[in-house]
Amino acid sequence: MGTLSLLVFSPFIGLIALLLAGKQSDNITKRIAAFSSLIPLILSILVYAQYQAGSGLSEILRWVQFEVGEQTLTLNYELAVDGFSVILILLTTIIAVLAVFTSSWQIKQNSHLFFMLMFLLEFGILGVFSADNLILFFIFFEITLIPMFFLIGKWGGTDREESAFSYIIYNGLGSMVLLIAIAAIFVTAGTTNFSEAAEYFRTSNEAGLQLGIAIAFLIAFGVKLPIFPLHSWMVKVHVHAPPALVMIHAGVLLKIGAYGLIKFGVGILPASFTTLAPLIAILGLVNLLYGAYLALVQEELRSVLAYSSISHMGIILLGVAALNEAGIQGAIFQSVSHGLISALFFLLVGILLVRTRTTNLRKLSGLARLTPVLAGFFLVAALAGLGLPGMSGFVSEFTVFLGIFENMPVIGAIGTLGIIMTVVYMLRAILKMTYGTYRNMFGDMNDLGMGELIPATILLICIVVIGVYPNTIALTVQQTLETLLVGIGG
Amino acid sequence: MDIQTLLSFEWGMMAPEFTILIVGILLSLLDLFGKDTWKKSLPWLAVGGVGVAIIFLLFQYGHGDISILGNTYVFDSFAFYFKLILLIATLLILLMVISRTVQQEVRDRGEYLYLLLAALLGGMMVASGGDLISLFVGLELLSLSSYIMVGLRKRDVRSSEGAMKYLINGSIATAFTLFGMSYVFGLTGSTKLVDIAREMSGSLGSGEPVAIIGFIIMFVGLAFKISTVPFHMWTPDVYEGAVTPVSAFLSVVSKSAGFIIIVRIFWGIFGNATFGGSDTLFATMIDFIAVLAFLTMFIGNLVALRQRNMKRLLAYSSIGHAGYILIPLVSLTPVSLENIWFYLLAYAFMTIGAFMVIYILEQQKQSEDISIFTGLYRESPALAIIMTIFLASLAGIPGTAGFIGKFNIFVGAVAADPAQYILAGTMAVMTVVSYIYYFNIMVQMYIRKPQLEGTTKIARLQSVPLILCVAGTIGLGVFPFIALNFFH
Numbered sequence: 001m002g003t004l005s006l007l008v009f010s011p012f013i014g015l016i017a018l019l020l021a022g023k024q025s026d027n028i029t030k031r032i033a034a035f036s037s038l039i040p041l042i043l044s045i046l047v048y049a050q051y052q053a054g055s056g057l058s059e060i061l062r063w064v065q066f067e068v069g070e071q072t073l074t075l076n077y078e079l080a081v082d083g084f085s086v087i088l089i090l091l092t093t094i095i096a097v098l099a100v101f102t103s104s105w106q107i108k109q110n111s112h113l114f115f116m117l118m119f120l121l122e123f124g125i126l127g128v129f130s131a132d133n134l135i136l137f138f139i140f141f142e143i144t145l146i147p148m149f150f151l152i153g154k155w156g157g158t159d160r161e162e163s164a165f166s167y168i169i170y171n172g173l174g175s176m177v178l179l180i181a182i183a184a185i186f187v188t189a190g191t192t193n194f195s196e197a198a199e200y201f202r203t204s205n206e207a208g209l210q211l212g213i214a215i216a217f218l219i220a221f222g223v224k225l226p227i228f229p230l231h232s233w234m235v236k237v238h239v240h241a242p243p244a245l246v247m248i249h250a251g252v253l254l255k256i257g258a259y260g261l262i263k264f265g266v267g268i269l270p271a272s273f274t275t276l277a278p279l280i281a282i283l284g285l286v287n288l289l290y291g292a293y294l295a296l297v298q299e300e301l302r303s304v305l306a307y308s309s310i311s312h313m314g315i316i317l318l319g320v321a322a323l324n325e326a327g328i329q330g331a332i333f334q335s336v337s338h339g340l341i342s343a344l345f346f347l348l349v350g351i352l353l354v355r356t357r358t359t360n361l362r363k364l365s366g367l368a369r370l371t372p373v374l375a376g377f378f379l380v381a382a383l384a385g386l387g388l389p390g391m392s393g394f395v396s397e398f399t400v401f402l403g404i405f406e407n408m409p410v411i412g413a414i415g416t417l418g419i420i421m422t423v424v425y426m427l428r429a430i431l432k433m434t435y436g437t438y439r440n441m442f443g444d445m446n447d448l449g450m451g452e453l454i455p456a457t458i459l460l461i462c463i464v465v466i467g468v469y470p471n472t473i474a475l476t477v478q479q480t481l482e483t484l485l486v487g488i489g490g
Numbered sequence: 491m492d493i494q495t496l497l498s499f500e501w502g503m504m505a506p507e508f509t510i511l512i513v514g515i516l517l518s519l520l521d522l523f524g525k526d527t528w529k530k531s532l533p534w535l536a537v538g539g540v541g542v543a544i545i546f547l548l549f550q551y552g553h554g555d556i557s558i559l560g561n562t563y564v565f566d567s568f569a570f571y572f573k574l575i576l577l578i579a580t581l582l583i584l585l586m587v588i589s590r591t592v593q594q595e596v597r598d599r600g601e602y603l604y605l606l607l608a609a610l611l612g613g614m615m616v617a618s619g620g621d622l623i624s625l626f627v628g629l630e631l632l633s634l635s636s637y638i639m640v641g642l643r644k645r646d647v648r649s650s651e652g653a654m655k656y657l658i659n660g661s662i663a664t665a666f667t668l669f670g671m672s673y674v675f676g677l678t679g680s681t682k683l684v685d686i687a688r689e690m691s692g693s694l695g696s697g698e699p700v701a702i703i704g705f706i707i708m709f710v711g712l713a714f715k716i717s718t719v720p721f722h723m724w725t726p727d728v729y730e731g732a733v734t735p736v737s738a739f740l741s742v743v744s745k746s747a748g749f750i751i752i753v754r755i756f757w758g759i760f761g762n763a764t765f766g767g768s769d770t771l772f773a774t775m776i777d778f779i780a781v782l783a784f785l786t787m788f789i790g791n792l793v794a795l796r797q798r799n800m801k802r803l804l805a806y807s808s809i810g811h812a813g814y815i816l817i818p819l820v821s822l823t824p825v826s827l828e829n830i831w832f833y834l835l836a837y838a839f840m841t842i843g844a845f846m847v848i849y850i851l852e853q854q855k856q857s858e859d860i861s862i863f864t865g866l867y868r869e870s871p872a873l874a875i876i877m878t879i880f881l882a883s884l885a886g887i888p889g890t891a892g893f894i895g896k897f898n899i900f901v902g903a904v905a906a907d908p909a910q911y912i913l914a915g916t917m918a919v920m921t922v923v924s925y926i927y928y929f930n931i932m933v934q935m936y937i938r939k940p941q942l943e944g945t946t947k948i949a950r951l952q953s954v955p956l957i958l959c960v961a962g963t964i965g966l967g968v969f970p971f972i973a974l975n976f977f978h
Contacts, residue, residue, distance in 0.1 A: 176918035
């Protein structure tokens with residue numbers, strides 16, 4: 001068992017520990033969960049270090065064989081990481097630790113089951129980013145569905161069951177489309193390994209089939225990202241799921257969509273994605289403007305953030321559509337940056353909800369008077385979200401637009417409108433909440449405690465470090481980016 | 491046929507069938523004349539009999555093809571693999587019968603046992619039938635035993651209603667089947683599959699329309715057993731009326747036998763018949779089966795959404811699954827048979843498992859409504875997790891046998907020539923529809939609170955079939971190559 005397998009299966013340590021401990025008092029359960037959530041983090045840092053050192057991490061084990069006529073189709077258990085996935089793995093484990101820490105004061109009921117499901121979810125996500133063939137990717141992808149379903153349905157807000165079903169139906173459809181695409185690749189290319197499949201499609205000339213698979217990918221990951229007409233489930237999840245879960249959901253799970261589009265779409269089928277680029281660009285533009293426009297009129301902070309996520313995912317699509325170095329690099333930056341920023345936002349939302357039980361902007365007005373530090377953090381997060389220079393949001397938006405202006409200047413020009421709207425809706429929401437007239441609806445409130453301050457600060461530091469010194473990510477993904485560009489150029 | 495030829499047959503190949511026959515007769519005699527004290531151990535005799543039959547069958551692994559009794563009894567790899575499913579499934583169902591805790595139907599107990607074995611014998615004869623007559627007799631033995639088993643609870647209105655519906659629908663279907671067979675006989679002048687296939691492989695000429703009519707009528711008749719459209723209406727009523735182990739039997743063993751006879755007849759006869767010059771007759775009729783598959787998946791899964799009675803829900807879900815299994819029948823790739831076999835095996839474990847959980851809860855709560863699952867995680871975490879495994883497998887979530895089965899079917903459909911993307915797409919959409927009702931049960935188990943505080947215990951005997959089914963479902967899901975390699 002290599003480091004990578006160890007990492008992927010490490011959340012099971014927490015799960016089994018909780019299972020063995022049985023139903024203990026809340027405090028013990030939370031302590032076990034918090035400590036065991038650190039194990040994947042440590043292992044992911046180890047994996048990151050090994051990747052940087054250039055040592056091979058890939059693992060392969062024989063699994064299933066199919067014989068279709070003369071063809072023998074082999075399925076392996078194979079793991080590998082590239083620059084993009086190693087960063088997302090690190091992002092996953094960091095956010096997971098923080099989510100477990102924060103949920104320990106947000107989750108009042110059945111915390112035992114809650115943490116077990118959280119670890120199962122983390123297992124699925126780590127598997128998704130470590131899988132080196134499509135089937136394995138799909139298996140882990142599906143594994144994330146079940147814990148998410150229960151986490152939303154059991155611990156969510158008012159419309160929790162409806163949101164959970166909406167989540168499972170949309171994502172189920174997406175993953176079934178993905179499964180058919182994978183089966184098609186499996187049958188035509190005879191393999192589902194990423195690099196072997198990419199190699200096969202480089203030389204084959206079945207343009208129609210390739211385009212079909214590419215569209216299937218776009219739909220499947222379009223549900224996850226989400227792309228405009230497929231987004232309604234995601235707004236529900238943002239609003240009704242417990243905030244600690246949304247940290248993982250908005251922070252990492254949505255990035256599976258971006259990861260899939262870049263790694264499978266651009267990586268395996270570059271030719272078809274070049275054909276689809278104008279469509280993707282227009283979808284990106286719609287996402288960017290539609291999300292921003294709706295974010296402008298929401299009265300709920302969580303809805304504002306949900307639509308802002310849609311808007312920010314539009315930027316990723318624009319970067320993918322640009323299909324050049326700057327564009328894709330920007331899309332990768334945006335994935336990481338939005339992951340951190342939305343995790344920070346929902347960390348703060350969780351903190352807020354414990355105190356006020358509402359995120360209605362009107363009711364919250366004048367928050368700065370009661371809790372100046374919390375309000376300050378909200379403002380900083382908003383500034384990061386609107387892309388203030390010096391923070392990660394700026395770097396990613398800037399690189400994406402650099403890429404898109406090179407290839408599609410008109411789309412780029414319209415897209416800048418979205419950037420302006422982002423500033424407006426972010427500031428409107430935050431200012432309304434923190435600096436409006438003080439209504440004294442909640443009585444006395446404590447400002448941030450130590451346990452809340454530390455996670456928020458950790459996320460903030462990450463955001464600023466990437467903003468000031470983007471090379472932390474750029475250097476890691478350099479090699480992956482070059483491989484992708486060779487595919488597009490060839 | 492003199493005594494010399496009779497003795498020259500390899501009777502040893504029929505050892506599994508003889509075992510079942512002898513145990514069945516023995517059981518009926520003991521039940522009739524035996525002392526009451528013996529009757530407690532009768533189920534174990536049945537289990538032992540099926541176990542011995544499985545062992546006999548396993549000894550035949552890798553044995554060459556043999557046909558005896560003038561080609562009416564055939565042993566080939568097809569018969570071997572599918573008989574194995576029938577035997578394993580019946581064994582699980584017998585274990586389910588044994589685990590009964592509520593003794594309401596104690597007087598019927600012996601009858602269930604030997605009727606189950608008689609039905610199993612019918613199914614095994616179908617698997618080995620090499621002649622239309624022996625296939626039909628096997629099928630009728632299976633059907634008649636099933637009619638009685640459904641109606642055994644004679645004081646129960648639903649049971650009688652179910653038995654009545656089953657009998658009438660079944661008789662109509664039988665008439666269809668026989669009628670279709672008569673066309674085939676008229677065309678070829680033989681009832682032996684080998685002869686028919688040989689006759690049909692030549693040019694049919696003006697016989698083509700007759701062959702098509704025979705094909706359609708026979709398929710419609712046999713579709714009754716696998717409960718696909720248009721003969722699916724009986725399924726929910728019969729499953730609801732029958733005792734739960736019998737429902738499980740109908741859902742798994744009877745359905746498998748239906749698929750066996752369909753594959754045997756249609757691939758055996760029509761797969762060779764040339765039609766219009768180049769294609770086989772079966773290949774030209776694929777669209778017909780494809781439409782049935784589409785309708786079956788569609789109706790089964792959509793109607794399942796509205797069910798509250800758990801056995802009706804599983805009935806509709808089993809209709810949907812029959813539709814999935816029709817896809818490899820349509821796609822006609824070299825892996826089709828393997829796909830059907832694997833799916834039926836996976837289906838046996840997960841369906842019997844789900845019925846077993848319902849059976850346990852039904853006996854404790856005297857209800858079959860979906861509310862028996864409400865708050866189950868509080869009452870019995872183990873039972874809730876076990877049910878989750880079966881539901882996940884039925885829904886096709888990775889890590890379970892159901893996923894591998896579905897994935898095989900997808901690969902087969904996409905590899906088919908021309909590729910069956912529409913069927914694969916329908917299956918995909920219907921799988922998501924099935925998520926809704928399977929996950930709804932999970933919502934009941936985990937999210938809702940129980941109405942009454944209490945615990946649900948699993949008795950030791952009840953845990954045996956559960957453990958076997960969980961092992962089968964997870965084992966086939968994680969190590970599918972064990973079964974797939976065994977099949978080659």
